[in-house]
Amino acid sequence: MHNALYAQAGGITSVINASAAGVIETLRSYGQTPRIYAAINGIEGLLDEKLVDLTNISETTLERLKRLPGGAFQACRFDLDTIENRPDQYERLLQIFSHYDIGTFFYNGGNGSMLTAQKVADYCQSKGYPLRCIGVAKTIDNDLALSHCSPGFGSAAKFLASHFLQATLDVQSMSASSTKFFVMEAMGRNVGWLALSAGLVKDVIADLPLIILPAERAFDESAFLARVTDLINSHGYCVCMASEGLRDANGKSLAVAREEHANGKVYTQYGGVAQKLAQQVEHALNIKTHSANPDYLQRSSALCVSATDWQMAYEAGAAAVHAAHKGEHGILPLVQKTQDTPFRWHFENFALADVAELEARVPDHFLTADGMDITEQALEYLRPLVKGERDMKWHDGLPDLRPITWTQVEKKLPDFKK
Amino acid sequence: MHNALYAQAGGITSVINASAAGVIETLRSYGQTPRIYAAINGIEGLLDEKLVDLTNISETTLERLKRLPGGAFQACRFDLDTIENRPDQYERLLQIFSHYDIGTFFYNGGNGSMLTAQKVADYCQSKGYPLRCIGVAKTIDNDLALSHCSPGFGSAAKFLASHFLQATLDVQSMSASSTKFFVMEAMGRNVGWLALSAGLVKDVIADLPLIILPAERAFDESAFLARVTDLINSHGYCVCMASEGLRDANGKSLAVAREEHANGKVYTQYGGVAQKLAQQVEHALNIKTHSANPDYLQRSSALCVSATDWQMAYEAGAAAVHAAHKGEHGILPLVQKTQDTPFRWHFENFALADVAELEARVPDHFLTADGMDITEQALEYLRPLVKGERDMKWHDGLPDLRPITWTQVEKKLPDFKK
Structure with missing residues (x-):
């Protein structure tokens, strides 16, 4: 005892x-x-x-x-x-x-x-x-x-998907004369699980003009911009969720907030990838963009x-x-x-x-070939994890x-x- | 008829x-x-x-x-x-x-x-x-x-205050060995009403180490950093809410996301002030910081x-x-x-x-003399506007x-x- x-x-x-x-x-x-x-x-x-x-x-x-x-x-x-x-x-x-x-x-x-x-x-x-x-x-x-x-993932995914849905309704309703590209940043230094949660919004808004950029896939700016252009042409707007730890093919991070050297290791803190992507789109396409970074909000929401x-x-x-x-x-x-x-x-x-x-990374069969969308198998995996609410x-x-x-x-x- | x-x-x-x-x-x-x-x-x-x-x-x-x-x-x-x-x-x-x-x-x-x-x-x-x-x-x-x-303000203020509260619980619980300064960005190009909403969190967490930076007051970097230092010394952490349109004494914006020239006017889109402030604190105090920008999330939340x-x-x-x-x-x-x-x-x-x-700006008696905190009169004004929930x-x-x-x-x- x-x-x-x-x-x-x-x-x-x-x-x-x-x-x-x-x-x-x-x-x-x-x-x-x-x-x-x-x-x-x-x-x-x-x-x-x-x-x-x-x-x-x-x-x-x-x-x-x-x-x-x-x-x-x-x-x-x-x-x-x-x-x-x-x-x-x-x-x-x-x-x-x-x-x-x-x-x-x-x-x-x-x-x-x-x-x-x-x-x-x-x-x-x-x-x-x-x-x-x-x-x-x-x-x-x-x-x-x-x-x-x-444990902990389902609630963060629910927060991100729910708020990405709501922001999408905003963008959708104003895109004709205002913001046409909106991007949100999800936590995930090496893994794109949280970025994937945006895919759940496809269950609410059919034919959603969505791009996801999970940390597992090297960011290809020209492929990304081409997809944004296509989606804006076909739908009038485009929404995107990106992992904070997104890197290009050379392993270079798009947005490093801070590097700390301690105990012989380099600890990298990410932050700002959404703003960076919004700027890229704005400069390339000359359209109005917006970006959100919920940061701690996604892991602390009792609501x-x-x-x-x-x-x-x-x-x-x-x-x-x-x-x-x-x-x-x-x-x-x-x-x-x-x-x-x-x-x-x-x-x-x-x-x-x-x-x-x-380290469990997002498996290949959860992503489309170009890595910018999620598959039905991924949705089947995600759906039960965000289900149910509490008073x-x-x-x-x-x-x-x-x-x-x-x-x-x-x-x-x-x-x-x- | x-x-x-x-x-x-x-x-x-x-x-x-x-x-x-x-x-x-x-x-x-x-x-x-x-x-x-x-x-x-x-x-x-x-x-x-x-x-x-x-x-x-x-x-x-x-x-x-x-x-x-x-x-x-x-x-x-x-x-x-x-x-x-x-x-x-x-x-x-x-x-x-x-x-x-x-x-x-x-x-x-x-x-x-x-x-x-x-x-x-x-x-x-x-x-x-x-x-x-x-x-x-x-x-x-x-x-x-x-x-x-x-109409519309009360819900945005409730979103910001509620999520600022939740993020504060996160920061508070980890500040001993992690993030000591957290800053969130509120909409408001010329007015700080939404930034003020952070003050409501004082009703939940007594003695909250809070700094607000409303658009009405010129940003003074040294006064700000001195306040951050004081609050971290006394409380172990500091949380801050800033207006997106924050400007210094010369009228220069801290963070302009984009400028558009149309019809002979300059239309300025703000964005990134939270990240900018977090960087200033980090560089000056060499501590871990985090920043959030809820952007459209604050004006589209049915939740x-x-x-x-x-x-x-x-x-x-x-x-x-x-x-x-x-x-x-x-x-x-x-x-x-x-x-x-x-x-x-x-x-x-x-x-x-x-x-x-x-344009209704935040009146002086809603702000403390240094402009970095709100008064009881401001709280009395804000409280009824965020009250009540719907299923x-x-x-x-x-x-x-x-x-x-x-x-x-x-x-x-x-x-x-x-």
């Missing part, structure tokens, strides 16, 4: 906190975990002994947690150093785990963070402290390998959550607890589709090490999303210098 | 079609209008005799119309030439009005378009054809003078409509019909507040000529917003060369 710890890491999703609720409620249902803790700000906060005791979290707070976007427990982008460089970080974590009698560590994060967490678990084990480490899947990018899809995705995110947390209960460790439960109609899935456990280095609570005209204030556990251990 | 004609012009709002429904239903309730027409694509389409007969529009279509974003009848940015340059345009319109026996012309557009329409009415009158011209107010920019607010604004837009259409019934012409019904709590208003008629050249219809995971297809009236008149 040991305690459990939950933490969040990496880019958030609009449903990540439903996973937290899934972990907490499922732990409670087994009734074998004396105390349930969450770290504030992931591994980074854990080093600082920033903990919250969730054992007696109220039903009301749990319900609010399930609907709150952002990382309710703060999600760090901090990674541990190697054990060779900073053994003290690992010793510190062992000290924390040991002090709080943590038996299972649920890490809601990307592959990288979870592999690090697994290294911590291995280290603890080697020191005679048995810690189980279980991943909780999440990412809006949908690039988790071996998983049918990623446009896919009920399917919401449920999946909750179950990702629950599945992690079920796996821990069966004695698993070093694993990540992933979504496996079990039925097409109606769409059904379950979670299966995969070794963290088997998943970590893989929304409002307060005085804005979404009722007051952040939850946690009371941190009083620190017991000496300070640690990260 | 003459017929009526309705048309849309200028940038759309998410509730403009509710005004169309207000016109149609109110005309029907008086029972004195044999036929109700709409022009497709405003004055431009009218010259082409592109008309729809709405006399027998079904209840179902009316209900869909009320909820549809975009301009359901297409909104043109086309203006008539002067009567000296192109008398044939005026003659053509008289020909159309006369052929279809139009007694009242309801123009749902900006001041400019409505003044033009009034010139048409004056011309018709001088030729012995009595045409009444009544404006139907709309603009997301909220810059209509003499009106408490503009985030203010029920107050929706009602006001409907009533703008209804008020125009009431005015016509009383024999008014050359007027525009505008919103007058009659009560603070609960918020109540009615419409009063103003001469188009009195309104046209005025949303979905279809297979996307908003149920299939465009309405109109059957055009068969053309009877000779073609006209615009």
Whole structure:
């Protein structure tokens, strides 16, 4: 009978906190975990002994947690150093785990963070402290390998498709004497899953003059401009969704917002591809264009959550607890589709090490030959993921999303210098 | 007993079609209008005799119309030439009005378009054809003078504030090791009303580290960077909403997307101010920043409509019909507040000529001395305008917003060369 710890890491999703609720409620249902803790700000906060005791979290707070976007427990982008460089970080974590009698560590994060967490678990084990480490899947990018899809993706795709539809109605209605080309930017540094979501609008507006530019395909300016010209000639307007990480045939990104050099790696932040594409079209065709970049809006919207995705995110947390209960460790439960109609899935456990280095890219048969449109197979894949809505609570005209204030556990251990 | 004609012009709002429904239903309730027409694509389409007969529009279509974003009848940015340059345009319109026996012309557009329409009415009158011209107010920019607010503004403000809130939750939760500065771009070429909407988030997140940069105030880079630095030092992050048309003390715009020279005027299209500000902060403070530009998303969202604004837009259409019934012409019904709590208003008629050249800018007492925050008085003004929600219809995971297809009236008149 040991305690459990939950933490969040990496880019958030609009449903990540439903996973937290899934972990907490499922732990409670087994009734074998004396105390349930969450770290504030992931591994980074854990080093600082920033903990919250969730054992007696109220039903009301749990319900609010399930609907709150952002990382309710703060999600760090901090990674541990190697054990060779900073053994003290690992010793510190062992000290924390040991002090709080943590038996299972649920890490809601990307592959990288979870592999690090697994290294911590291995280290603890080697020191005679048995810690189980279980991943909780999440990412809006949908690039988790071996998983049918990623919890968090469906809601981001629903946000993008819904708002792309609405903006298209705007453009369509004014194109005769105003904007004829509109382009929107979707997140996705290396993968075009989110850009693909624009294809769903074809189910609402038949014969939509759409171009998608997923990160998987090299951007060819002349082919792009030729397609824009054709579509404007035939339809009077053209709408486009592009991946932020779009690159040309030489691998050069169209729009780099910032490059950061850290730990010997170059971290590239993308941004501005939509504006760049709008400018290209404007200069080439001398027409009025507009561009939108929803940026964080696509991963933080409680207003446009896919009920399917919401449920999946909750179950990702629950599945992690079920796996821990069966004695698993070093694993990540992933979504496996079990039925097409109606769409059904379950979670299966995969070794963290088997998943970590893989990246799920949009397969070729999801794209037309020129890579600028999506196929019916892609639509069949996307449709179930955005389905379903949940009711929304409002307060005085804005979404009722007051952040939850946690009371941190009083620190017991000496300070640690990260 | 003459017929009526309705048309849309200028940038759309998410509730403009509710005004169309207000016109149609109110005309029907008086029972004195044999036929109700709409022009497709405003004055431009009218010259082409592109008309729809709405006399027998079904209840179902009316209900869909009320909820549809975009301009359901297409909104043109086309203006008539002067009567000296192109008398044939005026003659053509008289020909159309006369052929279809139009007694009242309801123009749902900006001041400019409505003044033009009034010139048409004056011309018709001088030729012995009595045409009444009544404006139907709309603009997301909220810059209509003499009106408490503009139909369309409340919904755009609600969209911006709601999504700014959600993005803030994202930033807040990750700021310890990731993005510390986030900036969003609001429409508003000369006025900062929409940028002000970010202030509403202070009602949800107390002590919000917010900077607003409305178009009314000259941008001072060093004061801005000093404020960003202070807020990040005290709160760990900073969020900002800026008007697209932000200019420095010399009147130079921070971000011009495009300049168009037409009819001896320079038409400036703004875009990119958020990205520009994010870059300034990043370079000056060497921190991670993000920027969003929702662009058309803010004026086309059926998902985030203010029920107050929706009602006001409907009533703008209804008020125009009431005015016509009383024999008014050359007027525009505008919103007058009659009560603070609960918020109540009615419409009063103003001469188009009195309104046209005025522009309502954010008053000084709505802004703090440095212009980078809003006052309680501004919040009191904004709060009622974003209040209330309406239920949303979905279809297979996307908003149920299939465009309405109109059957055009068969053309009877000779073609006209615009």
